Amino acid sequence: MKTRREFIKISAVGAGAAAIGLSAVNIAGLKLVNAANDQTAVSDEEMTSFPTYCEVCFWKCAGWTYVDKHKNIRKIIGNIEDPHCNGRLCPRGTGGVGMYTDEDRLKTPxxxxxxxxxxxxxxxxxxxxxxxxxxxxxxxxxxxxxxxxxxxxxxxxxxxxxxxxxxxxxxxxxxxxxAQCRGPREVGFSATFGSWIGSPEPTDIRDTNCLVLIGSHIGENMHNGQVQEVADIIGRNATIITVDPRLSTVASKSKYWLPIKPATDLALLLSWIHVLIYEGLYNKDYVEQYTMGFEQLKEHVKDMTPEWAYGITTIEPSIIRKTAREMANAAPAVIVHPGRHVVWYGDDSQRERAIAILNALLGSWGKRGGFYFKEAISVPKYPHPQxxxxxxxxxxxxxxxxxxxxxxxxxxxxxxxxxxxxxxxxxxxxxxxxxxxxxxxxxxxxxxxxxxxxxxxxxxxxxxxxxxxxxxxxxxxxxxxxxxxxxxxxxxxxxxxxxxxxxxxxxxxxxxxxxxxxxxxxxxxxxxxxxxxxxxxxxxxxxxxxxxxxxxxxxxxxxxFDRKSGPLYLADGEEYHFNTNSGKIELYSTEFAELGFDPMPKFTKHPEPEDGFYRLIYGRAPMHTFSRTSNNHNLFDLMNENSVWINPKVAELWDLKTGQKIWLQNQDGIVSTFPIKVRVTERIRWDSVYMVHGFGHDNKKLTRTFGRGASDTQLITNVMVDPMMGGTGMRGNFVTFITENPGKEAEA
Amino acid sequence: MRYAMAIDTKKCVGCSDCVVACQTENNVPHGYCRDWIVENVSGAYPIVEIELRSERCNHCENAPCVRCCPTGASHTVEGGIVMVTHDECIGCGACIQSCPYDARYSHPDGYVDKCTFCQHRLEKGQNTACVDVCPTKCLHFGDIEDPYSDVSLALKNRSWKVLAPEAGTKPQLYFLT
CATH class of the missing domain: 3.40.50.740 (Rossmann fold)
Known part of the structure; x- marks a missing residue:
């Protein structure tokens, strides 16, 4: 008898997932049940619903909690009026009921x-x-x-x-x-446009013709409304350009996947800026009217050609040019996405600046299909003493x-x-x-x-x-x-x-x-x-x-509520004052210059793994948030541990097989407390490994998730701090594989 | 009338929301599921493709599970939906063996359980729970004999495939490719 079905069945092409796992049926445990018992679905009319907004992640989708007549929470359904979710919660929001039912919850002080x-x-x-x-x-x-x-x-x-x-x-x-997430993009965009990105991101993906993702794995990060809009543009064949050393889900759906050498994104961004300027592809009216510092930028990127970037990024010059032209063709309905978790290498504010500059050259800020002007309503402060x-x-x-x-x-x-x-x-x-x-x-x-x-x-x-x-x-x-x-x-x-x-x-x-x-x-x-x-x-x-x-x-x-700040987009030629020192979009950042930082981004080479070590890249799975959901029974059922993704060439070298448990050791000798299963996959580069963040819990009171998978955070001991805003760059850690149990006992 | 579902593999991100929504809608016990995600990876880095499929019972027109059921618990209802009457199921598991899609499981309460296309919702004019929840709107459902149903419109002008066509079951899940 099958007692447990694997929810995500991963199979190579040809090896049909459907046919495996069948075994003789055990009828000893047979028990007849009454069809009218509680196991059957309850119709919506028999339940009462209460409004909520989700707390499983920061996207905070609004929904309805359905409660049956026995005061059991049966399900949570998205609120159709809510622009964060449009009536469709993500798996975590739908599975939010597991936060309530978890028997491991803290129960008393x-x-x-x-x-x-x-x-x-x-x-x-x-x-x-x-x-x-x-x-x-x-x-x-x-x-x-x-x-x-x-x-x-x-x-x-x-x-x-x-x-x-x-x-x-x-x-x-x-x-x-x-400092562990989105700080650098707020600094980079603020220096350029005088505005934070904030949350949710004001990316007008719905109407874009070209979406460029720099390591952002939308669809694996389940930022709901954004994922929905990306699915919409996949449906209408808009161009997606994804830069990632890993074939992320969205990379597999992109017109262009640029499998970049990790830690070199800034070189690619600078070469794109070079192409836009030197091929005359930038949005000239927009740049003329709204920006300052163009001549300095032009001089700055003079030598940052696609050929220069090729040697650094391994992305071929022809692809760099072609993708730059795609962006320019789509402009201003183009988005070079700022990403969200962007603390990578310690020069992250500058990488985000380069992203912001690209958007400025394409004229996408304040334009339909680019970035819209967001607006929030201010909630009156309940009175209290000063x-x-x-x-x-x-x-x-x-x-x-x-x-x-x-x-x-x-x-x-x-x-x-x-x-x-x-x-x-x-x-x-x-x-x-x-x-x-x-x-x-x-x-x-x-x-x-x-x-x-x-x-x-x-x-x-x-x-x-x-x-x-x-x-x-x-x-x-x-x-x-x-x-x-x-x-x-x-x-x-x-x-x-x-x-x-x-x-x-x-x-x-x-x-x-x-x-x-x-x-x-x-x-x-x-x-x-x-x-x-x-x-x-x-x-x-x-x-x-x-x-x-x-x-x-x-x-x-x-x-x-009605908007009060004006339209979503700039009209053609409309006068606009940006909240920067100059009142313009700053291609040359006067703010950075005053503080003694590079006013325009420069590429810095970052350390590379030694022989036998691989760059540790981490990310999200759509069914989990941070480390907070891994014990949630509904979501645990969907993914109950993480695995380490290893390229087949590397796996062959180390004689590693999918499903094998190994321990990871980083460059500072830190060994993962718990083993992690190998996933041999063509989806990852040979110089890197990948794992989903949020596993490897060492609190035994989390009875389901304790000791399952490994913690990426534990292996991140080399921190490259962003001197501008204190972000903790975490992508400069390298791991090697230990196949024998190093004998470390889990902490109680 | 014949209910069918089209699954757009180009849009699906494999988030498994359909799985959880089914679980909470249909009170599927923890550790079991009526629908699931399959991920197929092909090629070699950096020329690699991924196919993501949300799968469930195919509600076959020629359903082996119905034919092999000794008690008649497995049966077909209006619209071609394959159902299991829990009271009549003796849990013998013949249907589980006969299904080429591995779509059925033994419920801990002793009967065999599977996707019902949320028949209780269809009766009220609602869609299935998985269709309604899908953040990418990659699931399309309806009467395939109605040319203007969501499923018929989704299949129009798109290439598609069914799973295990060689089994001759006439499955009613269509995967847009």
């Missing part, structure tokens, strides 16, 4: 205790746990000042705790979204370094937690909410040393993530399906808001973050900042100011 010399967590009441956290926060404020209390956060819970932190007197809040003014913040600790960091750098907050590093101002305690730092922050030693050094850590999460193992107190948050949160008011083509409300009562003894923040605030004497009994009062107050109400939003879930 936990307090670390030493029993017979061994540290254990014991269950605690909310009162005891909150009293303890509040007293520690008071201690820290009295001894070192409230500024030395830092918050690491991601997503909706962060909003509530940032409010608490600001009321308490600290601005030291960091999220991996900046926040105290902190005496210092993370910025003061940088001492002039990373001048373009406009959000706190997580790794700097961690470093400031280690007294030996002698930062001017020290971090003494942390709250960590909704982010699993050990599987997020590169250089695990830095994280561990910092966690050892601080006096107190409180972790707020829904799951016993690896980070909870470091907490002194762990507070169990209920899932997004069981709570109110702040309104979603992200920018889009049209401003809009989405409501999240509880579909069911919180399971176990879990609580919403707004409640936890308020309880702590009251204990800290900050009750005035939390002047409500239930967060729904805040929402209702805000919604009424916006011309709607909580009652109405409960019925519609999402509401669109």
């Amino acid at each position: 936990l307090i670390r205790e030493t029993v017979n010399g061994e540290q254990v967590f014991r269950k605690a009441s909310w009162k005891e746990a909150l009293d303890l956290v509040a007293s520690k926060m008071k201690d820290v404020a009295n001894k070192y000042g409230p500024e030395s209390f830092a918050l690491f956060n991601h997503g909706a819970p962060g909003e509530h705790f940032k409010h608490l932190l600001h009321a308490y007197g600290s601005e030291n809040e960091g999220e991996p979204a900046w 926040y105290p003014h902190p005496e210092w913040s993370w910025k003061d600790n940088l001492d002039g370094k990373y001048p373009l960091s406009s959000m706190a750098i997580t790794t700097e907050l961690l470093a400031a937690s280690i007294p030996e590093f002698e930062y001017k101002h020290q971090i003494k305690a942390w709250m960590v909410a909704g982010t699993n730092l050990p599987l997020t922050i590169p250089n695990k030693e830095l994280f561990k040393t910092a966690a050892e050094a601080v006096e107190f850590i409180v972790v707020v999460d829904t799951m016993p993530m690896d980070i909870t193992g470091y907490g002194d107190v762990v507070l169990p948050e209920c899932t997004y399906l069981e709570r109110f949160d702040a309104l979603r008011a992200a920018p889009h083509r049209e401003p809009n808001i989405a409501l999240r409300m509880p579909a069911v009562e919180p399971k176990y003894e879990t609580k919403p973050s707004w409640w936890i923040a308020k309880q702590l605030g009251e204990r800290l004497g900050l009750g005035d900042f939390f002047d409500y009994d239930d967060f729904s009062e805040v929402l209702d107050w805000q919604l009424k100011k916006m011309g709607t109400s909580l009652d109405e939003m409960k019925k519609i879930g999402i509401k669109m």
